[in-house]
Amino acid sequence: MKLYYSPGACSLAVHILLAELGKKYEVEKVDLASKKTASGADFLMINPKGYVPALDIGRGQMLTEVQVILQYLADKAKATTLLPKAGTLARYHAMETLNFVSTELHKGFGPLFNRAMPEDGKAAVKERLAQRLGHLDSMLAKSTYVNGKSFTVADAYAYTVLRWAPYTGFDMNRWPHIQSYMARMGARPAVQKVLAEEGLK
Ligand SMILES: N[C@@H](CCC(=O)N[C@@H](CS)C(=O)NCC(=O)O)C(=O)O
Missing domain, CATH: 1.20.1050.10 (Glutathione S-transferase Yfyf (Class Pi); Chain A, domain 2)
Known part of the structure; x- marks a missing residue:
């Protein structure tokens, strides 16, 4: 999993959860003004909305929107102490x-x-x-x-x-x-x- 982030921005929430879950993850910094990532990629090709966070979850899938990424990560890890089970x-x-x-x-x-x-x-x-x-x-x-x-x-x-x-x-x-x-x-x-x-x- 790879998180596209900007220091101190709302992407920090996802970064914190990845660390709390003890997940193995990579991060790449995004310059929100130029829409370039640290490796020189065009961030608009990664997230056309142009904002962080964006989480590359593998198999060509990208997830965006803080609330949704947090729920995805907790559900996937079955971390019901961090987020109760769906439907309850x-x-x-x-x-x-x-x-x-x-x-x-x-x-x-x-x-x-x-x-x-x-x-x-x-x-x-x-x-x-x-x-x-x-x-x-x-x-x-x-x-x-x-x-x-x-x-x-x-x-x-x-x-x-x-x-x-x-x-x-x-x-x-x-x-x-x-x-x-x-x-x-x-x-x-x-x-x-x-x-x-x-x-x-
Ligand atoms: N609806 C998005 C909003 C994300 C957002 O506001 N990201 C800000 C940083 S906290 C950003 O990247 N802004 C740059 C821009 O909009 O160009 C979410 O909930 O994840």
């Missing part, structure tokens, strides 16, 4: 959390990285995102991980996007439970390994 109510709750991370957090941060976005637009986006972060903080006041007492695939994703909050100007002291969650997540050996692989520490 617990699975739908896990998907509910993944969707919240994807659509409310991940895509909430997007405009804040957009240089063309005017400052007053950014302020409105930040206000909305702060509400979502407040919700997450109250969830984390009651549980160690975003889906309960143990690490699941949604944590790989939540940790990845929450890393962006201090860089986009949020004062994280507002959300002490998120802060301790980030410290807890950051101390996981798989997370440490992957941050080093992406040159982030």
Whole structure:
């Protein structure tokens, strides 16, 4: 399996899961501005959508979209502690959390990285995102991980996007439970390994 990634981008979630699963994997860095990979390939030929993550799962098959790749990897590894079995109510709750991370957090941060976005637009986006972060903080006041007492695939994703909050100007002291969650997540050996692989520490 080969993951196409950009350091610190949402592809980090997939990278973390690969390491948590103890999978053998390769990674290749993508320059998102030029759409070239580190080996000089045209990334648009790999993922015509032009964004990371893209996971080459072999036999000429490529998978994209964070939520889907995370579910594929956990299902394939039969890692039901990381993602409940398909068809169970617990699975739908896990998907509910993944969707919240994807659509409310991940895509909430997007405009804040957009240089063309005017400052007053950014302020409105930040206000909305702060509400979502407040919700997450109250969830984390009651549980160690975003889906309960143990690490699941949604944590790989939540940790990845929450890393962006201090860089986009949020004062994280507002959300002490998120802060301790980030410290807890950051101390996981798989997370440490992957941050080093992406040159982030
Ligand atoms: N819908 C995609 C979005 C992925 C995405 O937003 N990727 C960003 C990095 S976090 C990216 O590669 N952006 C570059 C671009 O869109 O040109 C997913 O959920 O995986």
